[in-house]
Amino acid sequence: MRLFLPVLLVTLALYCCEVSAGTICPAIPIEIGAMFLAPKPMFARILRLFDPSEEVFEAEMKAKDAIDVLTTKEKLLCMKIVGRLLKECVKN
Amino acid sequence: MKLVTVFMLSALPLYCSAGSGCQFIEDIVSKTIDASMSPAEFTKDLEAYIETDAEENAFQKMKHLFNSQSKETLANIQEMMTTVYNSFWCALY
Numbered sequence: 213m214r215l216f217l218p219v220l221l222v223t224l225a226l227y228c229c230e231v232s233a234g235t236i237c238p239a240i241p242i243e244i245g246a247m248f249l250a251p252k253p254m255f256a257r258i259l260r261l262f263d264p265s266e267e268v269f270e271a272e273m274k275a276k277d278a279i280d281v282l283t284t285k286e287k288l289l290c291m292k293i294v295g296r297l298l299k300e301c302v303k304n
Numbered sequence: 305m306k307l308v309t310v311f312m313l314s315a316l317p318l319y320c321s322a323g324s325g326c327q328f329i330e331d332i333v334s335k336t337i338d339a340s341m342s343p344a345e346f347t348k349d350l351e352a353y354i355e356t357d358a359e360e361n362a363f364q365k366m367k368h369l370f371n372s373q374s375k376e377t378l379a380n381i382q383e384m385m386t387t388v389y390n391s392f393w394c395a396l397y
Contacts, residue, residue, distance in 0.1 A: 235325050235326055235397070236324060236325045236326040236329060236397065237322075237323070237324050237325050237326075237388075237389070237393065237394035237396075237397040238393075239388055239391065239393040239394055240324055240326075240329060240385075240388060240389075240394070243385075243388055259384070261393070262384070262387050262388055262391050262393070263387075264383075264384055264387055267380055268380045268381075268383050268384050268387070270380075271373075271376070271377040271378075271379075271380030271381050271384070272380070272381060272384050274373060274377050275370070275373065275377070275381055278369040278370065278372065278373060279366065279369060281369055282362065282365060282366060282369070285362075286361075286362040286365060286366075287362075289356075289358055289359045289362035289363070290359075290362050290363055290366050292359060293350070293353055293354055293359055293363055296353040297328070297329065297332060297350070297353055298326075298329065300326075300328050300329075300353075301325070301326035301328060301329060
């Protein structure tokens, strides 16, 4: 589990570089990916990198609690769609 | 020290132009957070990117979960995304 997030982040960053040739900031798919797939404490640590206000941070935690209602299978299905959406960034 | 100052000053234009690099994604994020858009409208809008019923159901469920949040929470989530777009981490985009 410990390796999960670094592996996820590296995968997403490489995916973005490969897919979008630098036309989407990797922080965005990383943040989205973490909201869906990372455990809540890891998601929280990633958010802290952006230094959000406490109010914004708490709202993101509520969003994370909401997303975690989805089953793992449902989250992966959502991320499949997100992946296709991210590919559109190449065309912009 | 001078070199550090020159370096930081030259990074400023990058910082000022920071963005997501992809308006398409920004727009979809906004739609996700827009509670006035129903799950059905949401998946219809993105139907070109949804291939199976299972995917559609999952995405609608996700959208419903977002729509169930308070106005304040959704506004703060949008603010978080804007913070990310304008952040140092997106300075080159």
